[in-house]
Amino acid sequence: xxxxxxLSGKKEDFAPADGPVKMYVCGVTPYDRSHLGHAMxxxxxxxxxxxxxxxxxxxxxxxxxxxxxxxxxxxxNQLGIPPQELAEQLIAxxxxxxxxxxxxxxxxxxxxxxxIPTMIDMIxxxxxxxxxxxxxxxxxxxxxxxxxxxxxxGRSLEATEAGARCGVGRExxxxxxxxxxxxxxLWKAAKxxxxxxxxxxxPGRPGWHIECSAMSVKYxxxxxxxxxxxxxxxxxxxxxEIAQSEAYTGREPFVRFWLHxxxxxxxxxxxxxxxxxIIPISEGLEKYGADGCRLFVLNSHxxxxxxxxxxxxxxxxxxxxxxxxAACLPGAGEGPPLDPEAFRRRFIEAMDDDLNTAQxxxxxxxxxxxxxxxxxxxxxxxxxxxxxxxxAGVLGLTLAEEEVGLAARPFIDLLxxxxxxxxxxxxxxxxDKVRSRLAELGVALEDTSEGTRWRRRG
RNA sequence: GGCGACGUAGCCAAGUGGUUAAGGCAGGGGUCUGCAAAACCCUGAUCGGCGGUUCGAAUCCGCCCGUCGCCUCCA
Numbered sequence: 001x002x003x004x005x006x007l008s009g010k011k012e013d014f015a016p017a018d019g020p021v022k023m024y025v026c027g028v029t030p031y032d033r034s035h036l037g038h039a040m041x042x043x044x045x046x047x048x049x050x051x052x053x054x055x056x057x058x059x060x061x062x063x064x065x066x067x068x069x070x071x072x073x074x075x076x077n078q079l080g081i082p083p084q085e086l087a088e089q090l091i092a093x094x095x096x097x098x099x100x101x102x103x104x105x106x107x108x109x110x111x112x113x114x115x116i117p118t119m120i121d122m123i124x125x126x127x128x129x130x131x132x133x134x135x136x137x138x139x140x141x142x143x144x145x146x147x148x149x150x151x152x153x154g155r156s157l158e159a160t161e162a163g164a165r166c167g168v169g170r171e172x173x174x175x176x177x178x179x180x181x182x183x184x185x186l187w188k189a190a191k192x193x194x195x196x197x198x199x200x201x202x203p204g205r206p207g208w209h210i211e212c213s214a215m216s217v218k219y220x221x222x223x224x225x226x227x228x229x230x231x232x233x234x235x236x237x238x239x240x241e242i243a244q245s246e247a248y249t250g251r252e253p254f255v256r257f258w259l260h261x262x263x264x265x266x267x268x269x270x271x272x273x274x275x276x277x278i279i280p281i282s283e284g285l286e287k288y289g290a291d292g293c294r295l296f297v298l299n300s301h302x303x304x305x306x307x308x309x310x311x312x313x314x315x316x317x318x319x320x321x322x323x324x325x326a327a328c329l330p331g332a333g334e335g336p337p338l339d340p341e342a343f344r345r346r347f348i349e350a351m352d353d354d355l356n357t358a359q360x361x362x363x364x365x366x367x368x369x370x371x372x373x374x375x376x377x378x379x380x381x382x383x384x385x386x387x388x389x390x391x392a393g394v395l396g397l398t399l400a401e402e403e404v405g406l407a408a409r410p411f412i413d414l415l416x417x418x419x420x421x422x423x424x425x426x427x428x429x430x431x432d433k434v435r436s437r438l439a440e441l442g443v444a445l446e447d448t449s450e451g452t453r454w455r456r457r458g
Numbered sequence: 459g460g461c462g463a464c465g466u467a468g469c470c471a472a473g474u475g476g477u478u479a480a481g482g483c484a485g486g487g488g489u490c491u492g493c494a495a496a497a498c499c500c501u502g503a504u505c506g507g508c509g510g511u512u513c514g515a516a517u518c519c520g521c522c523c524g525u526c527g528c529c530u531c532c533a
Contacts (some may be wrong), residue, residue, distance in 0.1 A: 026533070034533090041533035071531070155461060156528075203476090230533035231463095237532090261533070265526085299482065300471055303528075305464080312470055315483035322482085325496070350472090358472050362481035368462055372497050376490095428492060435494075445500085446495050453496095 001055065001352045003226075005257040006234060007152055012356050014225075014257060020058035022220040023049065024255075026212060027063040027109070027227035030090030031071040034295070034403070035278035036308060037230075037264040037271040038097045038103055040092075043263045043294050044302040044355075045228045046103040046396050049110060054394045062421045063106040064217045068113050069206055075196055083195055084113070097281040100194060102396045107293045110215040116197045118214040119206045122248055123186045123199075126444050137176035137189035141209075143182040146243045152258060153235035157182060166189040185238050186210050213254075217245060227255040231303075234260055262449055271308060276277060279308060287458075291324070291397045292317030298357040298395055317458075320363075326368035326397045328367040335379030340387030343367040347391050357395060364391055402456040404443075407428040412443055416452050418447070 019345040025045045028034055051060050067087040076083040098105070112119075123139055124134035131145045143149050143157060150156050176247040185207035190196030196203035211441050215225055229238065238258065245254040249399070264271045272277055284293045296316035301304055350359035392399050404412070415434055422431035434440075435445045444457040 028533070029531085036531050044533095067533090138469080148469095152460080153528080158463065189467070206482060228533090232528070232532055235461095235528065236530090263533080270527075270532090295482080296470090303463095305470090308471085309470080318484095319482050322496095329496085358482095359480070362472070365481055369498085376498055384511075418510075422471075426492075432493070434480095444495065448496080455496095 001052075003257050003259060004352050004354045005256075006238075006260050007253070007255070007353055012257070016057060016225045017223060017256060019183050020060045021226065022050055022224045023052075023059055023061045023226040023228070024127075024212070024216045024224050025061070025063045025106070025227075026233055027065050028088045028090075028094055029066040029069055029071060030094060031075045032067070032273050033090070033278070033280045033282075034094050034097060035271060035273070035280050036284050037278070038099070039281045039284060039293060040297045040306060041228075041230050041261050042098060042265045043297045043396065045099060045259075046230070047298060047357060048226075048259070049104060050394050050396055051355065055348075060104040060220060061104075062216065064215050065109060065111045066208065066211060067091065068195060069109045069208060069445050081336065097285065101281070101284050101293060104396075107328060108219050110219060112211045112271075114219070115214055116206065117213060120187075120199050120217050121212050122217075122244070123206075123211060125248055126186065126244065129247060131244075132186055133179065134201050135179075138185055139179065139187035139201055139205065140178050140183040140242065141186050141244060141247075142179060143153065143184070143243065145179055146247055149182075152239045152242055153278055155235065157196045158237055164288055166201065183210060188243070190439050200319045210244060212237075213241050213245040213248065216241075217249065221252045222249040226257045228259040228261070231260040231263060234258075234441075252383060261302045264344045265305055265307045267307075275396070277408050284313065288313045289320065289402065289458075290315040291320035291399065294396055295319050299361060300358055302355055302357065309390065320397065320399075321457075322418075323364060323388065323392060323397065324369055324401065326371045327385050327392065328401075329375065331371075331375045331381030333380065333386075334402075335374070335377060338370060338374050338379070338381060338384035340367060340384050343370070345389065351394075360395070364395075366386060402458065404456050412454060413440070416445065416454055420452055423447075 001014045002012050003014045030295055049059050049061055056142055072083045072087055076086040101103045131139050187201055187204050188203055188207055189204045196205055225326050240255050246252050269275060269277060292313060325443045346363035347360045350356040366390050371381045374381050419431045419434040441454060442458055445452055445454050
């Protein structure tokens, strides 16, 4: 399989270094509801993980929760609740939404607040090695000590230094005690009223970047096979992670494959909590279902930016229904069997090429058409359907029907039965009324030679 | 100012040197149906513009136009 590696800027052949695939995906900072942008990223890395497993790799997947940071504190103060309580609530909500989206859970979900000692150890070592320094109870990473700093994002230290917007040079802010403007905080001294942890440098809390380094080394080892996240994390977050981790372990590379997904846009702007233009995951799930959301995301390449639109998600939902019906409606008796092998091969070939899910989906839709065609001919379709379900499953599609309350089923069956009798009596006006009223309630009826069947339709 | 991405049918979106430019959604025509629905069949683009390289370019190069991102928190 080939994967595009941000570090080299090229597609490279992927194979794990040894043992299971060590995969780390940057998690959320739970200070507000998660939105479709997050869903996009996690759906993509879920598809990657499922595909790796499908191809016979064991995957060890770690994802962090940044459960302490400025925004959590600010938001918690606003709400008048402790920061930990806010984080706890939002983590629970996030986990439930991921489950609803059929995203496989990571094997470990370390939290920043539970890894403080690990981070303190790492920071101490960095100081000992001359890669970090203490300044007024803060600790900073000394960027100039890591000569290849900038290798991931492709910017030189000088460029970073001069690199503020509009040509204005970036300088050390007054009040900061950095040696260099590019230096970043490993440990932040506590301000009054903030949650803090004891450390050799006094009470404080860890900087953002150090947690991922500490956690990934602790749970996956010194070299990761895959590290994923949104493109926005390339700089400075992932750049800093590389610097810290490699300085700490003395080993390169910290990560063999850096993978970054494109951003989700709303209208002309990126969807982002700080801009406030978000569509919550819950809304996407409610309106379009997990499969609809997944198809919307996976229908384009993961590295390309994607623009949110109701039309796009609606198309995803309709497409999901198309696949579901192809996979579920029964076929009939005798005839030439459907050989799905060519479709499976196309699917694998597409996924092998840097996770080309759009092309993989095209193979699934072609398979669906082949199944429908066979069904129309009265030929058996089971083999094709099994393959369709198998491959859709690799993309995390459930192909499950929308839930109908158990209590409603017998009543719907009864109405369908009555309507059939009305039709037999050729009382079409009445039978059509039953059908259209049920349609308004979200139940679609279809008359077939096998009888009438009904299904949920939003 | 530095670095980078993108512009393919009504919409979304693959394809990145060579048979008829995938697929989805929407639309039109047809088959099936009491009528529908679902499904199937048919139906649409020469690839932002200009110039160049080449036997041959959506695909490579140059210029132009347009949109956007990163350089600050962010999946």
